[in-house]
Amino acid sequence: MTVAVIGAGMAGAAAANTLTMAGLPVEVFDKGRSPGGRMSSKRSGDRYLDLGAQYFTARSAPFQQQLEHWLAEGVVNCWQAKCYKFEFGQLASSEDLTPRFIGKPSMQAPVRSLLGNTPLRLNCRISRLRYQQISPATTAGGWYLFDQHNSQFGPYQAVILTLPPVQLQTLLATLFQPGESGYADIHQLLLQLQPQILLPCWAVNLQLTEPIQTRADAVFVKEGNVSWLARQNSKPGRPTAAENWLVHFSPQCSVLHLHARPSELAALAKAELEMIFEQSVSVTDVLTHRWLYAQINPALTQRKPDYHQRLKLSVAGDWLMGGRVENAYLSGVAAANEVIADV
């Protein structure tokens, strides 16, 4: 019987790929219009602009191996960014020479590559789950999924959930009523989740009339309202003639302005660019995105919930392993291996 994977970000795609390689049929569901999740580039005219993950690094052997595949396949490029940092009011070259990688032509490309031909339902928000005890005699039963239109999918033998924790809590809360078999287990799992482990981030892309006069391609901003700046047109495989700077606001500033209008964030982003590079800029186009669940809250730790053998339920996502694309991948592979070992 088939395994259902909810979420087609890096964790879900890595899980689906691992299951497929092990010969298990898989179906993947995502509420978005395309796979990728927080690895997201938006097409704007002739170019892709990265609004979520900016790049990824590969530190572990399994992920380095995967990276080799992607490089050979041509879906990933190395971004040799000249990195700077802004600290104590000063812009200085950063000695950080870590190799950085980006999807080609967009951040979604390596996710799409992992998904391959796996059946994928997009625009499909799973809003309810139902579990029916599998009958040993008939093998009937298993997991049923319901989308926003109450369409039913399933049954599935096992399910892997790769949603951010707040969305995961909402979904799991639909599963059992008090007194039903399984309620106590799920209630226990819900208690383990740290909803605040992922903090918000406002992203603003500014297209400028003139290039900023700087050697920097990217800046780690250590103080003030923003956390990161990147010259999008310095990324290989992002064909754009115009100068585009992406601004990520810090978690503190993003929380403070969570319900602000995008135009207010755009004005603030322009002011930040001018302050950091000490030159005035003229903006011709703006793209904004508010990520509600973006990057890890360093003040919290999250233990991975145990695999639930009776229900055949596993949870994956970057937030279980400290954030970042690489950890999303590793957690997806780990969740798939739990299922593979069990079925």
Ligand SMILES: Cc1cc2nc3c(=O)[nH]c(=O)nc-3n(C[C@H](O)[C@H](O)[C@H](O)COP(=O)(O)OP(=O)(O)OC[C@H]3O[C@@H](n4cnc5c(N)ncnc54)[C@H](O)[C@@H]3O)c2cc1C
């Ligand atoms: C602004 C920003 C900057 C970042 N910068 C970096 C960086 O430079 N380097 C780095 O390594 N990492 C970075 N990250 C983190 C990186 O993007 C994540 O670690 C990684 O993409 C997480 O993958 P995931 O599969 O765990 O989660 P996600 O990508 O969030 O995937 C979860 C998926 O579940 C789907 N979903 C949610 N609810 C439902 C539902 N009810 N039904 C169906 N589908 C649902 C979502 O649509 C989504 O596609 C950044 C993230 C953000 C937002």
